[in-house]
Amino acid sequence: QVQLVQSGAEVKKPGASVKVSCKASGYTFTIYGISWVRQAPGQGLEWMGWISTENGKTNYAQMFQGRVTMTTDTSTSTAYMELRSLRSDDTAVYYCARGRIIAYFDYWGQGTLVTVSS
Amino acid sequence: EIVMTQSPATLSVSPGERATLSCRASQSVSSNLAWYQQKPGQAPRLLISGASTRATGIPARFSGRGSGTEFTLTISSLQSEDFAVYYCQQYNNWPRTFGQGTKVEIK
Numbered sequence: 001q002v003q004l005v006q007s008g009a010e011v012k013k014p015g016a017s018v019k020v021s022c023k024a025s026g027y028t029f030t031i032y033g034i035s036w037v038r039q040a041p042g043q044g045l046e047w048m049g050w051i052s053t054e055n056g057k058t059n060y061a062q063m064f065q066g067r068v069t070m071t072t073d074t075s076t077s078t079a080y081m082e083l084r085s086l087r088s089d090d091t092a093v094y095y096c097a098r099g100r101i102i103a104y105f106d107y108w109g110q111g112t113l114v115t116v117s118s
Numbered sequence: 119e120i121v122m123t124q125s126p127a128t129l130s131v132s133p134g135e136r137a138t139l140s141c142r143a144s145q146s147v148s149s150n151l152a153w154y155q156q157k158p159g160q161a162p163r164l165l166i167s168g169a170s171t172r173a174t175g176i177p178a179r180f181s182g183r184g185s186g187t188e189f190t191l192t193i194s195s196l197q198s199e200d201f202a203v204y205y206c207q208q209y210n211n212w213p214r215t216f217g218q219g220t221k222v223e224i225k
Contacts, residue, residue: 035214037162045154045162045205047214061213062119095161104152104209106173108161 004109022096029077124217141206150210
């Protein structure tokens with residue numbers, strides 16, 4: 001069965017970076033892209049960007065441009081999202097989700113809580 | 119950026135009743151519209167794609183309609199497990215955008 005398993009919770013100080021992983025199984029990794037979506041406490045869903053697992057092409061939301069990098073390792077079927085220059089308002093649950101270039105998100109990871117606090 | 123607006127913010131419904139949720143896009147998204155259900159502490163779950171196609175395993179009481187800028191999600195007879203937050207999302211344009219959510223609560 002399709003599974004996306006994310007790395008564990010992180011606590012970071014303001015200004016630091018965090019890198020979250022998302023390991024896929026149960027399907028051919030390079031057929032579907034991966035999006036990253038975050039959710040601040042008590043808030044809605046915010047799309048951060050998408051990466052093609054076939055060729056590494058990315059599309060980032062403007063508000064994260066310059067601060068986020070999405071990568072993949074096809075040898076391990078793992079996607080990564082690195083967010084830099086963390087601020088307190090980056091505290092959120094970060095989800096990876098599977099989806100093709102023009103498509104919905106049909107499978108989601110369990111989420112990774114990133115807490116930014118001094 | 120396409121703005122997705124959901125209404126109402128909160129919907130109070132009794133079990134067994136019908137619930138209708140609305141989602142409006144600030145410009146046409148064709149039929150590239152998905153609905154997700156999210157329960158506390160869980161990841162979102164895909165309910166509907168292509169505005170009206172139920173995802174695998176989604177009960178027939180969930181139905182979606184619409185195209186262009188106006189969309190609805192209907193739950194024909196609410197079950198206890200349906201009380202949750204529902205989000206619409208467009209995947210027609212970059213950036214992908216979500217509505218702010220509609221919370222369906224027990225009346």
